[in-house]
Amino acid sequence: MKLEGHNQAVIPSLELETFLPYRLSVLSNRVSGRIARSYEKRFGLTIPEWRVMAVLGRFPGLTAAEVAERTAMDKVQVSRAVARLQRAGRIEQRTVDGDRRAKHLSLSAAGKIVHGEIVPLAREMELRLVVALSVAERTQLDQVLDKLLAASASL
Amino acid sequence: MKLEGHNQAVIPSLELETFLPYRLSVLSNRVSGRIARSYEKRFGLTIPEWRVMAVLGRFPGLTAAEVAERTAMDKVQVSRAVARLQRAGRIEQRTVDGDRRAKHLSLSAAGKIVHGEIVPLAREMELRLVVALSVAERTQLDQVLDKLLAASASL
DNA sequence: TGATAATGGTTTCAGATGAAACTATGTTGC
DNA sequence: GCAACATAGTTTCATCTGAAACCATTATCA
Numbered sequence: 001m002k003l004e005g006h007n008q009a010v011i012p013s014l015e016l017e018t019f020l021p022y023r024l025s026v027l028s029n030r031v032s033g034r035i036a037r038s039y040e041k042r043f044g045l046t047i048p049e050w051r052v053m054a055v056l057g058r059f060p061g062l063t064a065a066e067v068a069e070r071t072a073m074d075k076v077q078v079s080r081a082v083a084r085l086q087r088a089g090r091i092e093q094r095t096v097d098g099d100r101r102a103k104h105l106s107l108s109a110a111g112k113i114v115h116g117e118i119v120p121l122a123r124e125m126e127l128r129l130v131v132a133l134s135v136a137e138r139t140q141l142d143q144v145l146d147k148l149l150a151a152s153a154s155l
Numbered sequence: 156m157k158l159e160g161h162n163q164a165v166i167p168s169l170e171l172e173t174f175l176p177y178r179l180s181v182l183s184n185r186v187s188g189r190i191a192r193s194y195e196k197r198f199g200l201t202i203p204e205w206r207v208m209a210v211l212g213r214f215p216g217l218t219a220a221e222v223a224e225r226t227a228m229d230k231v232q233v234s235r236a237v238a239r240l241q242r243a244g245r246i247e248q249r250t251v252d253g254d255r256r257a258k259h260l261s262l263s264a265a266g267k268i269v270h271g272e273i274v275p276l277a278r279e280m281e282l283r284l285v286v287a288l289s290v291a292e293r294t295q296l297d298q299v300l301d302k303l304l305a306a307s308a309s310l
Numbered sequence: 311t312g313a314t315a316a317t318g319g320t321t322t323c324a325g326a327t328g329a330a331a332c333t334a335t336g337t338t339g340c
Numbered sequence: 341g342c343a344a345c346a347t348a349g350t351t352t353c354a355t356c357t358g359a360a361a362c363c364a365t366t367a368t369c370a
Contacts, residue, residue, distance in 0.1 A: 012274045013213040016206070016226065020281050021186045023300050026227050028183035030307040031176045046356090051171070058168045065318060071171065072181045076358065079320055101318045101365050119167045125310065126175050132306035133299060140295045144288060145178050151287035152185040155280065201326085220348060231328065234349055256335045256348040 035125045039118050044088075048073055048081040050118065053107060056091060057115040060106035067105065090114060190280045194273050199243075203228055203236040205273065208262060211246060212270045215261035222260065245269060 016022045036047050045053070051071045056062060062070070068078045082105065085091045090111035093103040107115055130138055171177045187202065194200050200208070206226045211217060217225070223233045237260065240246045245266035248258040262270055285293055 012271065012278075014209045014274050014277060015213065016209055019277070020284065020296075021183070021190060021277070022206075023304065024179065024183040025187050027300065027304050027307055028176070028179040029227075030304075030310065032180050034307075034310040035176060051177075054169045054171055058170065063318075072184070074358075075319070076321095079318095080356090083320085099318080099366070103319080116167060119169050122169060122174070122176070123167075128310060129175065129303060129306050132302045137295070137299050137302070140292070141175075141299050144292050144296050144299075145182065147287045147292070148284060149178065149182050149185075151284050152182055152189070155185065155189040155283060218348075229328075230349065231351095234351090235326090238350085254336070254348085258349080 031125070031129060035122055038121060038125070043114050043118070045114075045118075046081070046084075048077045049085055052078060052081045052085060052105075053090065053111060053115050053118070054122075056105055056107050057112070057119070061104045063102045063104055065102075085111070186280070186284060190277055193276055193280070198269050198273070200269075200273075201236070201239075203232045204240055207233060207236045207240060207260075208245065208266060208270050208273070209277075211260055211262050212267070212274070216259045218257045218259055220257075240266070 032047065036050070039045050039050055048071075051073060052067055055067055055070050059066075059070070064078045064082060065075060067073070067082075068075045071078070073081075082091065082093075082103075086093070090108055091105055092108045092111075093105050096102070096104055130141075133141065191202050191205070194205055203226075206228060207222055210222055210225050214221075214225070219233045219237060220230060222228070222237075223230045226233070228236075237246065237248075237258075241248070245263055246260050247263045247266075248260050251257070251259055285296075288296065
């Protein structure tokens with residue numbers, strides 16, 4: 001005997017607004033998009049280009065493959081970003097004897113200047129986001145993100 | 156008098172691996188990508204198409220503009236996703252008298268079947284992610300995400 | 311050695327994308 | 341009623357993208 005007041009089958013539905021992957025996606029797209037627009041306007045940089053610059057600012061001399069690994073970009077993206085950055089004179093490459101395939105990349109003087117201007121800008125954006133959180137919440141967020149990132153690696 | 160053991164200027168650098176927007180982006184791309192691959196393979200659906208189906212599964216009869224609003228997609232994306240879904244016979248549209256511009260969309264019978272198969276799959280992916288967290292952490296995550304989403308809206 | 315495989319990186323090709331222009335329908339104010 | 345504007349949705353165009361094919365160099369090993 002049915003207790004429901006109707007005979008419609010219960011369809012499993014997905015509430016996007018409470019679905020974690022969706023929420024992450026909306027948040028991430030908004031934040032990255034916002035930051036990207038600001039340096040796109042000022043320096044004509046795309047997100048991949050900026051990522052390459054960010055990582056080279058910290059680890060000069062990486063090869064394209066190493067950049068790809070550290071930025072979670074694929075090698076095609078890196079190759080194209082590097083090509084554009086070079087045309088714009090923002091990075092330099094140098095071949096180390098031993099392996100003539102690998103290009104060791106680093107920021108040029110001009111690139112360092114751009115890098116130096118964007119970093120505070122990016123940090124400010126991050127700050128504007130986390131001011132919404134208490135100190136305790138920021139710690140929680142970091143820990144939870146660590147765990148989720150680890151879990152996501154083995155999906 | 157300098158205390159540092161070197162005279163190199165301190166260059167503000169950005170540690171991508173601790174930079175919140177970056178971490179969010181990596182996590183989100185991994186998760187969405189993983190889910191997307193699974194329904195891409197089985198049903199040939201793209202992310203925008205799946206999002207449209209998800210929201211129509213829950214709110215049949217929405218117009219394209221309303222779908223766009225609920226999914227955080229733009230109207231072009233929705234228009235194209237709808238076109239493809241229709242070609243594949245997964246949604247239906249109906250014009251309500253009153254406004255002949257608006258198309259009210261809903262899943263077709265075939266669309267409902269696909270929808271019904273993907274939802275558990277998506278939920279399982281979400282589950283595989285959050286099992287890495289304690290119950291308390293899940294609550295924290297939800298609250299923190301609420302706050303970040305609100306903050307990100309006014310960046 | 312020299313053949314085969316592996317690696318670093320680039321190019322090609324076909325499809326995806328977003329911004330802006332466009333078509334069609336509705337609304338507003340006179 | 342009708343000119344001007346707003347809205348729903350589509351199309352166009354130029355650019356971006358990822359997968360696979362590709363080239364060059366280095367490693368493996370019979």
